[in-house]
Amino acid sequence: MIHSLSLSDVVADHARSRPQVVAVVDGGVRLTYPELDARVSRLAAALAEQGVSGGDRVLWLGQNSHAVLELLLACSRLGAVFCPANWRQAEDELRFVLSDLSPAVVVWEPSDATTALHARPGTSAGAWVQAGAEYERLVASGTPGEFPEVADTEPALALYTAAFAGRPSAALLSSAALLAHATSLLVVRQMEPGFTFLNNGPLFHVGTMMFCLATLQIGGTNVFMPAFDAEELCRLVDAERVTQAFLFGQMIDAVAKANAGGKYDLSSLRFVAHSAEWDGMITVDDSPWCRSKMGGYGQTEVGGMLTFLGLAQGGAGFAGRPSPLVQVRLLGPDGAEVAAGEAGEICARGKTLFSGYFARPDLNAEKSLYGWHHTGDLGRREPDGTITFIGPKLRMIKSGVENIYPAEVERALKSHPAVADAAVIGVPDPAWHQSVKAVVALKPDATVTEDDLIEHVKTVLASYKKPRRVAFVPEIPKRGFTPDYDALDAAHGGGNYPGA
Template sequence: MSTVHRLTLADVLAEHARARPLVTAVVDGDVRLTYPALDARVTRLAGALAAEGVGEGDRVLWLGQNSHRVLELLLAAARIGAVLCPANWRQAPDELAFVLSDLTPKVVVWERSEAVEAVRPEGARWLLSGDEYERFLAGGAALETDFGDDAAPVLALYTAAFDGRPNAALLGHAALVAHAASLLHVRQMEPGFTFLTSGPLFHVGTMMFCLATLLAGGTNVFTPAFDAEEVCRLVDAEKCTQAFLFGPMIDAVAAANAGGKYDLKSLEFVSHSQEWDDMITVSDTPWCRSKMGGYGQTEVGGMLTFLGLAPGAAGFAGRPSPLVQVRLLDASGVEVPPGEVGEICARGKSIFSGYFNRPELNEWKFRGGWHHTGDLGRREPDGTLTFIGPSLRMIKSGNENVYPAEVERALKSHPAVADAAVIGVPDERWTQAVKAIVVLRPGSQADAAELTGHVRGLLASYKKPRHVEFADAIPKKGFIPDYDALDAHHGGGAYPGG
């Protein structure tokens, strides 16, 4: 295979090591690495993984909070053709057990937690993040040869639990580079760009900025998890340009810095409130000026369309990235005319490679030569796009996606529950909250607190119902709940795109 046209993530790092020898690539607590230092560590880590038997297509799993080691593992996987999956460390044991059995990783790098220790299986090499990881890396022989196929998957992110279980979306080198290039353009990243990973790296929104910063030759600053005071400290100390923040997080940071203890002026961010705007530098880039608007999903690398590419647009999802095509198709695969609603379908450089180990689902998602997103949209008269909402119901609580089928499955595993349906209800702080409508088995008893606790034992905490109502029956459309009727009767609303 000719390598003259390739550009893998490992190639990006190697080029920065030559072209930006004095630039700080990562900051993580006491760890500060220039691009040459990061490249040297990644080269040894790749050798250590290869010696462990990790090769083309094999999976490496990260189970922990944010760390520079996530980026190191991704770049080391890039050198040897492997795939890194940073998984949600907040998952319950049942969810983690599913990920481990589904992904079958050869190496797991983890941070101690009761949930992980409860399900830790045999068959993989387990490395504790910290001293054990550092010894493993140091023992690796520098691997100078590079994997040459930039179309191959390198990153897996679990998403899309519409059938009750999530699927790992596989993103290739070329797709990640293409998406990063589009984001770099819309966000107008310049030399010195510094990104604070205040959101989780298992979330595409954080990862896409981390990789765009890498492509731009900027600095990635890692913090384990969101803490408003620590965000303020790091922005001040590292002069961060961008951070992963949205509404409630911005409010928390503004409150933490109410006395002006920290200088946040380096943060070139979206306007939010007078208090916030006075603390930061309100950015005039297309990304920030448009309130970070657009439409995206994990399967497209983050953003498919940007409102920043369509100032004054009629459609609040804006226009597609320059590296993709978007069509709105009906059920037969025919493009619908402007003004009519169709499924958002896409193809292009930043589209994912399919889901890991889901051949039938992949065939369905890629039918007709297009990625079928499962979401509905409308083309406006000016050619811009409006996102209508998922064709299957999804709840957006804060910045987290909650799929009703997943919560319903957990509820129905309780011995007292005969049937259940889940809707989203408006929430002033989080946009939506999860509400469960539950039918109990004859002669059985369970209260709201018991059912909420049961779900919390099986799923991540943010997925548990905040509200529970009991009913005699769940209205149905065929075999699935009639969500429109449930919304009307139980106060549902505020869905994405609504």
């Protein structure tokens, strides 16, 4: 194990080398690295006493919390796999996750969906531990002893993604992959000791998780808030001297509006230039990451970012150049590299790549064809060697920061008894880039309203995936057995897809 370095090893080393550094801030919780490491050891011991061992899964159903980081580190210490699931999902979606993942332990916060799942027997899960007092009792109950040696190539984190087939899959990421990605990110972002990250974006999203782990790796401070709130974000940036937060256009505008009177000092925030009002509140950062507007190409399966625009300032391709620890090829259907200027599938291999999807052997074989991870996205190599992202090989809708897969929404629509067939497209949206529009064919003599169908989807899927509009048609145009999405876009105002 002399060459191994796990997430657990990182926090244990920080406990020795950074004994006075605050590792975690979460409301009234403030933990130095030694305190965090001690809690992780007690939690790992307590989970082991619950029967958790190598390869077992531990599921988090809740909003952002320091417990997310503690559970991930404790699972790393045991060789188990931690999964923070999307707490905004509907009961049916979370029931699928429970069935698919079969977690040994579920740590949960009450919501309509999680409370219903907890109350109904028969879910594929072991012990349920409620966040808060019950979780704290679990941590306190552990008596640390000897932990197993765990190779850093073992999966430590599972993040659900890629619902192209109508149901998502859990991408497994090892400690080695996560730390390799963190290394690349902290170099491009020019992170230094003292870096403080505000975890206000969802930790089930790789965009937040990758910064949380890079901050951990550099020995910085992770500040947690349950979910985005502009006023509270301003207060925390001021109080904790936050260096960076998870922010994009609409969120930045909301923060600038919340601090319009200058009530809070946001100057510690070293971030991307956005507007005169925003730039006057913060310190505009000159790192390659921020100068390039945080650009590049990525996905969960590559640990976050596969390419960085910050490594290709002035380059022709708006996805930039590959991370230093990966290789990227643009491959054709035969597995051969396409010529520069031609479109091919973005494929990769290297240190940050995931270990495959949990319990998906056929999909894993398909995705690793010819010895490369196939991202499912199309790109082009420019004459200067940089890469341009063209768009998904299969249809995807981008609403805000969320990826919405038509197959998933179509499945929900078709579960309504009045619906004979359905297709989903993305239409331009001035605030969210795209919104969802459903095109529906009803069964003979069936009647249902637009509002009825939208409400039906909300009972099956997370609310952000619901259609904003529904168009009723006699039949769905097809190409073979699949909807003719080009015809649907032309007839119903579709457009603004990622990469377009």
